[in-house]
Amino acid sequence: MSQKRTFFQNVLLAVAVAAVLLFSLFPFIQILSTSLKHQFDWGNPSLIPAKLNLEAYRELLGLDHKDRAQVPQTIKKLLDNPLLTADQKEKIISTYQSTSDVFPFPRYFLNTFLLSASAASVSLFLAVFGAYALSRLRFYGQRIIQRSILFVYMVGGVLLMVPLYQISVKIGLARSIWGSLVSLLLIYIIQTLPVSLYMLGNYYRTIPYSLEEAAAMDGCSKSGAIFKIIFPLSVPMLITVFVYCFIIAWNEFLFASVFLRQFHDFYTLPLGLQSLFVSKNAIWDRIMSASVLTMIPVLFCFMFAIRNLTSGLAEGGVKE
């Protein structure tokens, strides 16, 4: 329809688009803005910081001298008191230094990254072959497997929370940190495997059969065709599925909180952020900059995979 819009309609359209953009993006702008503000500026509704504050970022990324940033003014005055011995001063300072470790961002980042990347890799590896079988081959029991995958794909993590915890307690995994990490890894794999199978299966179906038939004529076996034809053709989709699984694991909070609660050094970012928020060290600029830093890898993946991701999602390949 090539209808010309009147001026009034154009204004209306612009306002509507602006409103949708504002609704979608305002919380992000708010987070970024607060992460860059000084405390005196928090109550100010303006989104542009009166004075730029990078302290929180520097502290989180470990670029700051620990002792200086943490000791409050009143305590600094107290430390100037000549009556205190060096030993006592040391003690006072150390109580403040310990809190600076409360959110070791680089460490949590690494934990989350390793866990998410491993889960996404295993899940993708399993799905590459499983999805091929589901979409291109005929085998006994295929229908029931297909339906079961669709079914488990929609069973949320909450429903598996108690049994999975009890199972890992029973076989002794929940007792040690490594056992807990293994449990968590397995859980992230099952949270991403059904959706990987589903997304990849849908994609494989779009690859013409004639390609495989031609390869078969040239003497290529069925399993050879996976590596020589299907694999190379679906690289963009493989990356997309990997990214999607990675994001799911990166964002996961529930099971991390169940399995890692007592192992502070192995917290993932979501768990670390939540415990920072409820701790006495909760300061808005610190929370917001931690939020921004947690978001960055996801946004990076998002930009990278957006094209394939949206078409995959529009076909219903969603896991939440």
Place this chain on the structure above:
Amino acid sequence: MNISLAQSESRLGWKLMAPSVAVIVLLIIYPIVYNIYLSFFDVKLTGAKVFIGITNYERLITDTAFYSSLLTTAIYLAGTVMGTTVVGLLVALLMNLQFPLRNAVRTLILLPYFAPVIAVVFGWQFIFDPVNGIYNHMVVDVLQLTAKRHNLIGQPKTALFVVIIFDIWKHFPISYLLILAKLQSINKERYEAAAIDGCGPIARFFYITLPELYFVLGTVVILRLIWNLNKFEDVFLLAPNVQTLPVFTYYTAFTGIIDQGLAASISVIQFLFLSFLIFFYVKKVLKW
């Protein structure tokens, strides 16, 4: 060589499928069954358990907290599902129009959906913060609707409302994507024909667009019901005092007076609801 082609294909199929099937059976199907089993036991966090029959279920149906959680879940589902569908539809209709930078806008508004829940909830907390938040600034200082500042997230009743808004914000992109994909597939000639026949834009919407969208709207509604019934993080992290079923289960299983058997029985009930929804989805939407 007496294996037929079909047989060898079937074997290959199983070989390729086996690892995935093993993982799914062991770590999803078995836990679901084990969960039902656990719901008949008094289960300690340490794994010790005593058979108590249907006591857990009896306790649930006499527990007012359970009913209040059911009610919260119902309100939450009704609000979020309607909200996401309506906002998704309106945005999809808007994004189907021609305007400059349309592709950039289409992509940007997907951000809420992809951003980690944990990284955005605190931003929302800040917006509704009684001291610093923009919400109270607008309502109290600028618009002067109320005289005193409210801590909306602090009270369970109003917090539920904030959670619903948050959830709509977070998930309208996915319903918009599904609806837009359908909108783009509607044949343009039908609109032109209708316009020639004298149909205005509103009539065209009701006679052409809406009938075409019935199916996808139904899909959006039922998928949102399924996913939102499973939602834990969005609710728990934004407002831990809003006890939808998953949050209620979490509290029962891991905090306060820990009762994993009782938590298992809540999960079983939730699972029954969910299975019904999934069954409906598979039958009506996927038509299997």
